[in-house]
Amino acid sequence: MSQKQRKQSSKFLFFGAVALVCFWSLAPFLWQVLTSLKSSEEVIASPPVYWPSRLTIVSYFKIFSARPFSVYIWNSLIVAFGTTFLCTGVAALAAYAFSRLKLPGGKAVSNAILLVSLFPPTLLVVALKQLIQTAGLLNNPLSLILTYAALNLPFAIWVLANFFKQVPMDIEEAAQVDGLGRWSVLWKIVAPLSAPAIATTAILVFIFSWNEFLLALTFMSKDAARTVPVGIAMLSGVTIYEIPWDQISAAVVITTLPVVAMVLAFQRRIIEGLTAGAVKG
Amino acid sequence: MAHVEIKNINKAFETGKSILSAVSFTINDGEFVSLLGASGCGKTTILRIIAGLETADSGSVLIDGQDVGAASPKDRDIAMVFQNYALYPHLNVRENISMGLTLRKIARPEISRRVQETAALLGIEEYLDRRPSALSGGQRQRVALARALVRRPKVFLLDEPLSNLDALLRDKTRSELKLLFERVKGTVIYVTHDQVEAMTMSSRIIVLNKGRIEQIGAPQEIYSKPRTAFVASFLGTPSMNLFDVSKAIQCGLLSQTAFGSKSALMAGIRPEEILVSQRRQDGFVEVEILVAEPTGALTILTLKTGVDLRAVVKGSFNNARQKIWISLPDQHLHFFPN
Numbered sequence: 001m002s003q004k005q006r007k008q009s010s011k012f013l014f015f016g017a018v019a020l021v022c023f024w025s026l027a028p029f030l031w032q033v034l035t036s037l038k039s040s041e042e043v044i045a046s047p048p049v050y051w052p053s054r055l056t057i058v059s060y061f062k063i064f065s066a067r068p069f070s071v072y073i074w075n076s077l078i079v080a081f082g083t084t085f086l087c088t089g090v091a092a093l094a095a096y097a098f099s100r101l102k103l104p105g106g107k108a109v110s111n112a113i114l115l116v117s118l119f120p121p122t123l124l125v126v127a128l129k130q131l132i133q134t135a136g137l138l139n140n141p142l143s144l145i146l147t148y149a150a151l152n153l154p155f156a157i158w159v160l161a162n163f164f165k166q167v168p169m170d171i172e173e174a175a176q177v178d179g180l181g182r183w184s185v186l187w188k189i190v191a192p193l194s195a196p197a198i199a200t201t202a203i204l205v206f207i208f209s210w211n212e213f214l215l216a217l218t219f220m221s222k223d224a225a226r227t228v229p230v231g232i233a234m235l236s237g238v239t240i241y242e243i244p245w246d247q248i249s250a251a252v253v254i255t256t257l258p259v260v261a262m263v264l265a266f267q268r269r270i271i272e273g274l275t276a277g278a279v280k281g
Numbered sequence: 282m283a284h285v286e287i288k289n290i291n292k293a294f295e296t297g298k299s300i301l302s303a304v305s306f307t308i309n310d311g312e313f314v315s316l317l318g319a320s321g322c323g324k325t326t327i328l329r330i331i332a333g334l335e336t337a338d339s340g341s342v343l344i345d346g347q348d349v350g351a352a353s354p355k356d357r358d359i360a361m362v363f364q365n366y367a368l369y370p371h372l373n374v375r376e377n378i379s380m381g382l383t384l385r386k387i388a389r390p391e392i393s394r395r396v397q398e399t400a401a402l403l404g405i406e407e408y409l410d411r412r413p414s415a416l417s418g419g420q421r422q423r424v425a426l427a428r429a430l431v432r433r434p435k436v437f438l439l440d441e442p443l444s445n446l447d448a449l450l451r452d453k454t455r456s457e458l459k460l461l462f463e464r465v466k467g468t469v470i471y472v473t474h475d476q477v478e479a480m481t482m483s484s485r486i487i488v489l490n491k492g493r494i495e496q497i498g499a500p501q502e503i504y505s506k507p508r509t510a511f512v513a514s515f516l517g518t519p520s521m522n523l524f525d526v527s528k529a530i531q532c533g534l535l536s537q538t539a540f541g542s543k544s545a546l547m548a549g550i551r552p553e554e555i556l557v558s559q560r561r562q563d564g565f566v567e568v569e570i571l572v573a574e575p576t577g578a579l580t581i582l583t584l585k586t587g588v589d590l591r592a593v594v595k596g597s598f599n600n601a602r603q604k605i606w607i608s609l610p611d612q613h614l615h616f617f618p619n
Binding site: 170173174175176177179180181184192193195 | 353371385
């Protein structure tokens with residue numbers, strides 16, 4: 001085999017492997033897309049129909065007309081964006097304090113925060129529900145925003161603090177001499193330089209809030225207050241024996257879109273190497 | 282422009298190790314003063330205390346007679362040039378330079394006029410819209426200078442601004458800097474470990490050693506009248522010869538009758554002040570040459586005597602016999618407590 005042929009065949013093998021992995025990971029989603037486009041009869045047909053004989057988008061209309069799906073989406077958007085802003089904002093402040101200010105016991109506190117994140121949320125459900133009830137926040141999106149933000153803070157602080165530490169101290173001092181106060185140094189210098197880390201944190205927090213099920217189910221008992229994951233789980237047919245798979249699939253496809261859009265929107269930001277050229281070198 | 286006064290500054294690490302002790306000096310309006318010392322001598326710490334980036338344990342900093350101890354860096358009306366330039370990587374050159382002015386609420390047309398003017402002064406007009414990452418080391422250094430100059434502060438603080446440039450560019454920039462600050466009549470405090478920079482640029486030099494001031498004076502004064510052995514050895518290349526008077530008397534370099542009373546002291550003489558002769562002469566001592574190092578214009582001779590001695594002669598030096606006669610002229614000898 002010549003050098004060139006070997007190179008080509010290794011390239012072929014590489015892309016073959018990549019294609020295989022992509023198919024492997026995307027297969028369940030493809031199945032959802034196909035199911036959402038099938039008619040109700042073909043969805044439950046046995047043996048299963050892989051490729052629908054007739055593509056229909058009627059299930060997409062059904063979830064918006066027969067179900068309050070737009071309400072679920074609205075609730076989810078409020079919760080997810082609220083959580084993302086609250087969590088990233090608070091985490092940025094805390095991370096800056098941990099990475100730059102010499103706080104008495106700062107190290108202990110930052111370790112304690114990480115320790116707290118080791119508790120599985122399942123353990124906290126009952127206690128949290130009581131807290132939320134006492135606060136009178138049941139069926140209020142604020143209950144989810146506060147809880148999600150709290151659950152994601154340890155992770156967010158940890159990521160951001162490690163990134164902030166890499167911003168050269170000189171740049172911050174130059175900014176102080178130029179006339180920026182602590183707040184402005186954080187928002188005008190440190191945050192823009194850490195944009196990739198902030199974007200990554202925000203995306204992960206957003207995805208968590210968008211997908212979370214257990215707490216959303218527990219805190220939101222009213223149908224009108226439900227978020228998308230709970231809404232989808234609660235979709236049922238005319239009788240309890242009938243599961244409307246076509247509508248569920250349509251709902252899943254629609255709710256996956258914001259996450260994909262979000263990742264695509266921030267992707268450029270993540271890749272952009274902003275810190276290049278900060279100092280000599 | 283301003284007058285800076287440092288009064289009895291002390292600072293120690295948290296471990297108790299002293300960084301600065303009893304540092305006091307005054308810098309007059311429009312002066313270019315260098316803080317010269319080896320790394321770790323506390324020179325950068327002094328600069329940072331003047332800037333307000335660090336606080337002294339005791340003592341005070343006065344700018345134009347006002348104690349600025351409690352003022353934050355932005356209220357001291359100082360500008361600093363950092364060793365690593367510390368440009369804002371996410372902003373272009375124009376925004377980097379104008380940051381300090383924008384924050385001081387100066388009118389937009391005034392800002393753009395001053396940025397343009399400063400950029401022209403430093404020859405960086407064509408880079409105004411670039412990010413720092415697209416600039417070379419020398420260009421970044423100019424941007425850092427422009428950022429300080431454009432503010433027209435009372436005091437310029439420069440922390441080894443040339444140390445990241447390569448040798449050729451450093452020499453060129455050195456004379457440019459001197460001219461530049463003469464032209465803007467700036468009060469400059471310049472931190473460096475490079476004696477050549479300190480000698481060539483400053484109106485006065487403050488020599489520091491282990492957190493203490495060894496000597497303050499004009500470059501020529503510090504060179505010709507070093508007050509301590511440290512100052513003597515720190516300035517000049519090759520450095521001053523230092524030896525015990527008693528040993529020099531023993532090996533006949535100094536006469537017992539003239540210097541016997543100083544035998545407990547340490548003596549110093551600059552290599553270029555040693556008289557060198559190819560022939561035997563009155564009052565000269567015969568010595569062997571260990572190494573001759575030609576540097577082009579000069580040749581450095583390491584001599585074999587009872588004490589470590591180096592001499593400098595002009596031009597190339599050819600001596601097949603490896604022997605010369607030297608004399609240490611009295612008027613060029615310095616004496617320091619041992």
